[in-house]
Amino acid sequence: MNNHFSLPRYFLLLRKFIKENSKSYILILIAGIGIIFLVYGLMIVSNFHSPFPDGSRKLVFTAGLLFGGTLFSASFYGFFSAQAKGIQYLLLPATNGEKLLIGFLFTQIVYIGIYLLGFMGIDLLLCNIYNKFIAIPEWVSEWQLHYYKAQYIYASDTLLLKEMIVLYFILTSIAHFGSLCFTKNAFVKTSIVFIILLAGVIYLNNKMLVMIIPEEIMPHGKYFQDSFRIGPTKTPTGIIALPERWQAIVTWVIPTFLFINFWTASYFKLKEKQV
Amino acid sequence: MIQFSDIYFGYSNAKPLYSGLNLSLKAGSIYGLLGKNGAGKSTLLKIMAGLVYPQKGQIEVLGANPIKRQPSFLEQVFFIPEEIDTPNIQVLDFAKEHLPFYPKFNFSQFKNHLAELEVPLTNLKAMSFGQKKKVWIALGLAANTALLILDEPTNGLDIPSKRKLRKIMAANIHDDRCIVISTHQVRDLDSLIDRILLVDEGEVIANAGTDEITEKLVFKQVGNQEYLEEPLYAENNLMGQLVVMKRSEEEPATRMDIELFFNAGIANKKAFNKLFNH
CATH class of the missing domain: 3.40.50.300 (P-loop containing nucleotide triphosphate hydrolases)
Known part of the structure; x- marks a missing residue:
């Protein structure tokens, strides 16, 4: 048997995976769609006399995408908690690359694809319901009327969609790696490690800025964002910002770097997995 | 293999x-x-x-x-x-x-x-x-x-x-x-x-075929203190003792008793290691 990546074998593995897991995934899908529909639906019904709850909709969208996505990714290898399943999985004659690609497909393509389609379908339906049943109070001025018209999420805020999708890919690649590192309670443990590391990075970022920028220019350092002012707060003496091209590169390089790194780490973790 | x-x-x-x-x-x-x-x-x-x-x-x-x-x-x-x-x-x-x-x-x-x-x-x-x-x-x-x-x-x-x-x-x-x-x-x-x-x-005490074991050992039921030679292992039962002994050339082979072999091996590791671990 070929010891390198084989596409026909990958499809056999995929077929086996779908056949063995489809019922539980369909249940997850129904539960997920049901929860979103219920929460979003209640929001709409309770706002038939109020402006469209755009902020709350964004919150539901983001929570479902990021919380649901990371939870799904962090539990992808939950079967390792049952040793028998772990043994079957590791000893199935397929390469680690083929096995990892199943995880990649489901956490990076299938989940987000189904989520976006599901959410937008619900959004389409509920926006139409809102627009049909909205009772605008008489005291509302004409210039405020647009607050009482629901716009589909994909048309109203494309930047949010883009940012959240990029964040989704980063967070789920971390959660997927966590699923391979922790056998039990992977989501909770990965979240704790992530928060500790993030706090550490922010702290180190501040300490590095203190080291490279003199105290008299920028007292106590700062946390680097995309740019910052130097000198007194009220009368700044200058603004430090990355060159525009750098800014564009950093915006793409950091997420790509994290994404590739965590998937590479997942590959080696799977390769060295012991049960 | x-x-x-x-x-x-x-x-x-x-x-x-x-x-x-x-x-x-x-x-x-x-x-x-x-x-x-x-x-x-x-x-x-x-x-x-x-x-x-x-x-x-x-x-x-x-x-x-x-x-x-x-x-x-x-x-x-x-x-x-x-x-x-x-x-x-x-x-x-x-x-x-x-x-x-x-x-x-x-x-x-x-x-x-x-x-x-x-x-x-x-x-x-x-x-x-x-x-x-x-x-x-x-x-x-x-x-x-x-x-x-x-x-x-x-x-x-x-x-x-x-x-x-x-x-x-x-x-x-x-x-x-x-x-x-x-x-x-x-x-x-x-x-x-x-x-x-x-x-x-963490130690392999015996790695042997059952025919090799029955060739080298006998498993038998004896009355109390009936044996002449010191057994490798003995355990009491209602009828006397179940023993595992080294088999002499003239002695007929006996059927292997895996449970007795196991108990004997654990109790007398050194002798079993010498006999079977190769």
């Missing part, structure tokens, strides 16, 4: 399970891996399959390094753990999904084994633990891998199924295949096993 050279393994550095383990297993035999609880039997099976990695030493299984878990190695190995798990699908679909991964998989053989073991052709979810275990055993045998590893295969099986299992397994051993069975239920499989691997405290 399986060669362990100077293997060191432990779940923690402070407490090694195996230190400098050397072991050789040949094809064409059914090995009975015996040992007390916590002796490292399951770990030994996992090392063979590449499920855990030794800290030091060389392993060669079927000419490959199991640690790499390459498909060409995995297609020759089938491992049935003590605790099993099955998905929620039809039993024949379950086999069909495994079939393409094992080149020598024989689907009609699988169906025959299911019939012999009286497993219904239903959804796996509707089956009892014993029936699910029989499905896995049938799958493992039908995969026709060169190495079949079974960890406590008779746990959860009823008495008639144990008898049928012995029959099926005996019919499935051939010169190119090695079956390793770890078990505490030695009586269930004593007529099947033709080589015994006795481990205790």
Whole structure:
């Protein structure tokens, strides 16, 4: 048997995976769609006399995408908690690359694809319901009327969609790696490690800025964002910002770097997995 | 077929399970891996399959390094753990999904084994633990891998199924295949096993064929203090004592008693090591 990546074998593995897991995934899908529909639906019904709850909709969208996505990714290898399943999985004659690609497909393509389609379908339906049943109070001025018209999420805020999708890919690649590192309670443990590391990075970022920028220019350092002012707060003496091209590169390089790194780490973790 | 050279393994550095383990297993035999609880039997099976990695030493299984878990190695190995798990699908679909991964998989053989073991052709979810275990055993045998590893295969099986299992397994051993069975239920499989691997405290006490054992040892029931020579092991029972002694050339061979052999081996490691560990 070929010891390198084989596409026909990958499809056999995929077929086996779908056949063995489809019922539980369909249940997850129904539960997920049901929860979103219920929460979003209640929001709409309770706002038939109020402006469209755009902020709350964004919150539901983001929570479902990021919380649901990371939870799904962090539990992808939950079967390792049952040793028998772990043994079957590791000893199935397929390469680690083929096995990892199943995880990649489901956490990076299938989940987000189904989520976006599901959410937008619900959004389409509920926006139409809102627009049909909205009772605008008489005291509302004409210039405020647009607050009482629901716009589909994909048309109203494309930047949010883009940012959240990029964040989704980063967070789920971390959660997927966590699923391979922790056998039990992977989501909770990965979240704790992530928060500790993030706090550490922010702290180190501040300490590095203190080291490279003199105290008299920028007292106590700062946390680097995309740019910052130097000198007194009220009368700044200058603004430090990355060159525009750098800014564009950093915006793409950091997420790509994290994404590739965590998937590479997942590959080696799977390769060295012991049960 | 399986060669362990100077293997060191432990779940923690402070407490090694195996230190400098050397072991050789040949094809064409059914090995009975015996040992007390916590002796490292399951770990030994996992090392063979590449499920855990030794800290030091060389392993060669079927000419490959199991640690790499390459498909060409995995297609020759089938491992049935003590605790099993099955998905929620039809039993024949379950086999069909495994079939393409094992080149020598024989689907009609699988169906025959299911019939012999009286497993219904239903959804796996509707089956009892014993029936699910029989499905896995049938799958493992039908995969026709060169190495079949079974960890406590008779746990959860009823008495008639144990008898049928012995029959099926005996019919499935051939010169190119090695079956390793770890078990505490030695009586269930004593007529099947033709080589015994006795481990205790990270050490292989005996690795010998049953004919070699009966050639070197006698197992007999004696009255109190009837023996002339000091036995290797003796245990009291209602009729006197059950003893294990070295066999002299003129003495007739006795039937092997695996349980007695096990107890004797654990109690008198040094003598057994000298007699059988080669």
